[in-house]
Amino acid sequence: MSPLTTLADAARLVRDGDTVALSGFSITRNATALAHELVRREARGLTISACILGLEADLLVGAGCAERLIYGGGSLDRFGQLGRVNDAIERGRVTVQHMSSLAVTFRYLAGSLGVPYLPIRSLLGSDLLPPLVAAGVAREGRDPFTDEPIVLLRALQPDVAVVHAQMADADGNARVLGPRWDNDEATGAATRVIVIVEDIVSSDEIASQPELTLVPSFRVSALVHLPFGAHPTAVYRRYDYDAEHLALYADASRSQRNFDEYVARFVRGTDHASYLAAVGGAAKLATLTADPRLGY
Amino acid sequence: MSPLTTLADAARLVRDGDTVALSGFSITRNATALAHELVRREARGLTISACILGLEADLLVGAGCAERLIYGGGSLDRFGQLGRVNDAIERGRVTVQHMSSLAVTFRYLAGSLGVPYLPIRSLLGSDLLPPLVAAGVAREGRDPFTDEPIVLLRALQPDVAVVHAQMADADGNARVLGPRWDNDEATGAATRVIVIVEDIVSSDEIASQPELTLVPSFRVSALVHLPFGAHPTAVYRRYDYDAEHLALYADASRSQRNFDEYVARFVRGTDHASYLAAVGGAAKLATLTADPRLGY
Amino acid sequence: MTTIESFTTSELMVVAGARELRDGELAFVGLGIPQIAAALAQRTHAPRLVVLNEIGVADPHPIEFGVGNADPRHWYGARSMGSFSDVMGRLLHRGLVDVGFLGALEVDVHGNGNATQVARDDGGIRRFGGGGGANDIASLARSTILIVRHERRKLVQRLTHLTNPGFLDGPLGRARAGLRAGGPRRVLTDKCVFSIDEATCRLIVRSIHPGVDRDELRAATGFAIDVPGDVAVTEPPSSDELRLIREVIDPQRRYTKGV
């Protein structure tokens, strides 16, 4: 009955054309390993969503897996821009629903609560709003109680939400440490939830602090145990981001050619173990281990 | 700069006529000590709200402090009904906005997010809805995206929310263990927040698990350190409910005369220390201490 | 294994309720018989039945029974504790809850319920605790099982107050009101089990408890009921079921001694 499975099996829960709520926030807690697997499987036609896109999104766009983005922003922080995402937008290769990050979160929140829409006071007066109205995901309305102008945002229920978490028990009760950005709302809204964790812990450990459980087992479709599955992004209280590899990736992301070389070297034909070996192996990973007092 | 203060000072934040979101859920984590203080101060004209009312609400209604209720349900669980609440409703001494508990929570949620209203699919077709529409807190509407019928619930932003928590640091960063029912939304929605805690812990302790913080210090107007402040209701991982005293209270609550005698004996002219002495003192309280493995 | 022993009506109701709960379902279960029924189902045919508590607790595994949702005894063993909105919003309002097993003060022929107040003989009202999340569960769960004492003043022609929608006025009632599909799948009393006629959405007698007389049943029901000549008798508890109830689930006989 445990949802514990392999990365390959978990990736099969993502079907071509699905809307996938991603895990990360720029350079932290990205579901890198799942993005790699989707690139290897040549997933196609995905819509990807996040309040802030990170490396995982750039991989999926650069490799041609995604054709639509629902997002607020995205970058590799000071390491650079999401080169493949920005390039695809500039060239019209992906369609975008670009909104504020709170608008993405409110769309997930509405989806997670099963309410059809949520009002918001952002977006008003900006150039972001008209394309969202045209796309049918926002409307200008009025608060029926006060007649004040308000934007109504349509609920978003992704087919799949993926979250890279610090730990779960074997039944899939997942615990996230540190900030959770849109993970609560995205996993609550999604039809299927994939959880990837650094550690499998006992159910007694989870039950000892049940307040920390992000997503309960009966909402988890697949659980994958994959230490360093978020590399090169950071996992709070587990490991720091890999600055060297992020710089290398940011550089590769500047052009499609360099990106394709990066994918050929680090993604295609690899598995998670050989990817970790290629980025420096145990010696490199040891340097990233978080200081328990600092969390990074 | 610490919001740490006395119960009397905290109670002064509740002004006659205020809307006060209560802390408890029937027989657990009630802000009994604050209710006692408001009874002693002869607070008047309060509107009290909760998804499930408990003993604290019955005290405030029985003593004439409250004139309006916004609630979904309420009882002393198997110890009995909220006699004073039900009697006041039967006699028309309080006005009620009776809705489903999720409706109360959604009204708080809207208030906490600063959105003017939230749609809900409860209440439809029931006798609960028309009085809420008449009171101006609900409207029958349609989802503008699908034209489906839906109820729109007006946001509720209480003047004060009170929460009895297990612990906080001296700055007021409060941690709740166990389920939180509507405490997140109520404290988020309120203008002023009063936190009453069993223990004051170090800021380092709070910072070691910042994910557990219910309400951050800068949202806390008053913090009161008052062990057994929720007695006779339970505080998870601290103490069990006092079955003997709850039975005594449930009995007193059956009639105004018995209630008035209860108040004369246990509330008026007492302070928290003499109240605890009157209910059995240290010997009695020791019998309630929670087993760390069970939490009760 | 199926030797018929003597059993209480409460035990019969527990067993009848347990049989209506399916493996893997997400369920709200009220205090008392519904809760014992869920515990029995988990120990027999439905080990993955997930019990939800509106207070913010999912999938607890209590080792003793307490006094209500707010009693920490009912939270024991849960691996997820959060908010009312986590359970009632992200699960129930999200449309993921299969069944709510609820009591009511009054139930009508279309399975609508009243959890709030009843009329007094003196013309006034008698107020009760209110339904809490019961309106939400009746409105939003994929189905409900209702439990009510079988008396004329409880199985009524007309509710004092309709707080928990069943099928409202019939087959189109929920859709017309804007409610999702749902409504009662069973109504369980101390005299019989009702199911729902699909064409009319009215309660029909599915089985009569052993020893209950048809005339007694009609007389105790406030609305007209049809009791077919070949109506089944409610299947009694097996000795395994009785043993589980008496020795494992409710050894103190808090909820299964009576009636």
Next chain:
Amino acid sequence: MTTIESFTTSELMVVAGARELRDGELAFVGLGIPQIAAALAQRTHAPRLVVLNEIGVADPHPIEFGVGNADPRHWYGARSMGSFSDVMGRLLHRGLVDVGFLGALEVDVHGNGNATQVARDDGGIRRFGGGGGANDIASLARSTILIVRHERRKLVQRLTHLTNPGFLDGPLGRARAGLRAGGPRRVLTDKCVFSIDEATCRLIVRSIHPGVDRDELRAATGFAIDVPGDVAVTEPPSSDELRLIREVIDPQRRYTKGV
């Protein structure tokens, strides 16, 4: 104590920014100069300035600077960590945030900003990371402080894309659009500090940085500005402020070395 030492433009901007932040405010501060400015304010006149990070962190006290909101270095010491909606919903959208200190690709004369894309010389667009929560902050905070490099292509007559509302088209702009009161209270560049003319809601020069020439200022600004003859010179950093920046807040000189 106020001996004037040599200082970088970045240091001047940090100090000018810090002076605009008030004690007890809830503030969003962008990476780099805004963040250093907040740290300086906390160590001088605004010890209770609360910094918020949209990722879900409130009131951190970092002991070193990282690379962005997602860097755990920026979360250190926080006693509350939660969701995007906790910070951006329950604080910002709730109307409790006093100020957002934000960068932009372009700013116009009414303090509107663009965080998304600019025009390329070849007629195409150049896309950047997008504002994330910047539209929310510009829409919902009680005020903003904008920081932008002082170039004609950045202080523009007409934005390529209006993503962050300032005063829109003037004094009635926000109210007409349905936005709450708000908008920029200052715009900080490497050449001057702008404030807002209350009557027109246009940027007006409040002070020129030491050594900047008026003609240079006009030439570097894409919209018409008035530089009064008696315009003030931006007050230089004190030696205490410089010491705090150099020795305590940014000893590695990551953000305060340049310009």
